[in-house]
Amino acid sequence: MIDQCLIKHKMKEDKSWSFTDESHHNTSYLTHNYYTYPAKFIPQVASRLILENSNEGDIVVDPFMGSGTTIVEALLNKRFGIGCDINYVAFLVAKAKTTPINNKLLEEEILQLRSDLDYRMNGKYNYYLSKSYRFIPKNDKIDYWFKKHQKEKLAIIFARINEVQNSAIKNLFLVAFAQILKHCSIWLQSSVKPQRDFKKVNYEPLELFLSRVRNMSKRNEAFIQKLKPEIINSINEHRKVIRRDARKIPCEDNVATSIVTSPPYVTSYEYADLHQLPALWFNKMNDLSSFRKNFIGSVFKTEENEVNVHSKTADEIIENFKGKKKSKEIRKYYFEMYDCLAEMKRVLKKNGKACIVIGDTQYRNIDILNHLVFIEQLNSLKFEIENVTVRQVTSKMLPSFRDSRTGRFAKPTNTNIKLVHPKEYIIIAKKN
Ligand SMILES: C[S@@+](CC[C@H](N)C(=O)[O-])C[C@H]1O[C@@H](n2cnc3c(N)ncnc32)[C@H](O)[C@@H]1O
Structure with a gap:
């Protein structure tokens, strides 16, 4: 079990990670504003994590690349970028954002x-x-x-x-x-x-x-203008982005220096639903319900069995929802996320860092402490937690509120419960 005091000791709020002074213009420079991708993180966070946890020429991976923020920043900072996402729309956007065109x-x-x-x-x-x-x-x-x-x-x-x-x-x-x-x-x-x-x-x-x-x-x-000519001339050797599940990262064993990623949430919102218009036009969605099942954290994925989620905090959260469908949904989410963390370990080299940006959520007044669960799961995989930084979230495109009575999404005025706390945790875990 994890030593909570140790975690507290390593956890610190750091205002310099909030980038509160950055305007929308500054957080959507270059190709970053090609597409309004829900829950995309600001490039400043990805860039700083890359700079602090890798060197030029290193491989940086994002297994939940979404619109490709990490991969764009990897290229701008002269790294090799590898990313995947289960969402076809994410793949298209990430590919466009990382492809310099004459x-x-x-x-x-x-x-x-x-x-x-x-x-x-x-x-x-x-x-x-x-x-x-x-x-x-x-x-x-x-x-x-x-x-x-x-x-x-x-x-x-x-x-x-x-x-x-x-x-x-x-x-x-x-x-x-x-x-x-x-x-x-x-x-x-x-x-x-x-x-x-x-x-x-x-x-x-x-x-x-x-x-x-x-x-x-x-x-x-x-x-x-910002890319090095050798990167422009051989872009396909410098970045790989594909549509794939995060449990099958398109990368060899023990080669990545860092992972910079922000995983999907549970009890948050349906990525599938939000991407359904382009998925429809691109013929990637025959029916919404099977489309939804691809996404980790979807309400439509549940785990019936008492599987090991490798975290005492996760067990407690699941227990808090006992008898409700929500417990099966959360169990499935943590069960799948554990496998994703194990896959990250596979691709990282010794001393490589997994940099995971995650917020906690709340459902019907019950806290869902994702950051603690991930820390425990990482420990169970023998990662060493180097530090955990708490940052205020200023511009993440996440829905923030649920109606306290129905549990459904609602406008802030109709509710008193926050879905996503306006802060998130940056977990830095080293592979030993
Ligand atoms: C928080 S978003 C990442 C956003 C990204 N950091 C960006 O800047 O655009 C989480 C992503 O996880 C993806 N996802 C959900 N289930 C997945 C799976 N099984 N394998 C890979 N990606 C998945 C979603 O499609 C979504 O793009």
Whole structure:
């Protein structure tokens, strides 16, 4: 069992990790603002962890890479980056964010795209609509989220993107397309859960898409300026990002110097639900319920058996929810996370560091102390906890509140319970 006094001794709040003075502009520089990815961490945290726990030329891994924040920062800091995520949308975004594209080529492609789309939308609309119809996903959810005319305009754009030959440019356009979907649907914009807004003002898809692409092109150019030429010239040797489960990191044994990651949460929100619009268009979601089951921490994953979660704190939390479905859900989460930590150990070299950024949550007044559980699980895997820093969270895109009566997500005014405490823990654990 873990020595709680030792942990307390090693745990300290450090304001310099909060980056409270950073504006949104400063936390979304270069390619970091390509896509609004839920629960993405700010690049300042990833960058500092990389700089403090690895050297130039080292391998840095993120098994829950999400939108690829760690991998972008690894490249900017002259490291090799390896990342995976179970979410196809995360993979697309991370790939686009870490792929420098020749700006002349990109600008030419954008020019052609704009002129073609102007013609297709304003000149021969009906002709191109009929040709683009097959790009509308065959899924009931499409009509649930999109009004007919928006769906049709989006299909024309999507069909044109699919004609692009250069795979890096096509990927960048797909990310721009994914980014505008929420605005072009009736998804309630400010909501932390999928909810429809029938009075929503419609954005013009083409305008939104082209402005997005122009912005990304400028950021791509700035990204290139910051990268070393040898990294640009052999980008595929410097970073690997793939769609894969965190328990199968695409990396050999004992080679990584550090892991810089922020794992999924339990009792937080459904990543699958939040990514369903692009997943629909990209045909990565036949039905929502099987899509959800891929994600660790999903409400739709439960563990019936009394499996070992390797943490006394986890056992206590599970016991607090005894008799409720929530206990099975939390058990599954900690059970799966233990395997993820074991996989991190596999890829780390001796003395390599796992840097894990995690917040605690609360459900119906019961604390879910993720940081303590992870520390205990890491100890059980014979990691040495070097230190635990507490930081205030200023800009993490996480829903923060649940209704105290129903336990459902709610606007802060209707609730008195916080879902995610506005602080998180940075656990640094060394592989011995
Ligand atoms: C907190 S987010 C990471 C965000 C990331 N740090 C960023 O800056 O964008 C956690 C990620 O874990 C991913 N995830 C959930 N289950 C997974 C699994 N089984 N294997 C790999 N990734 C998974 C989710 O898709 C989500 O992207």
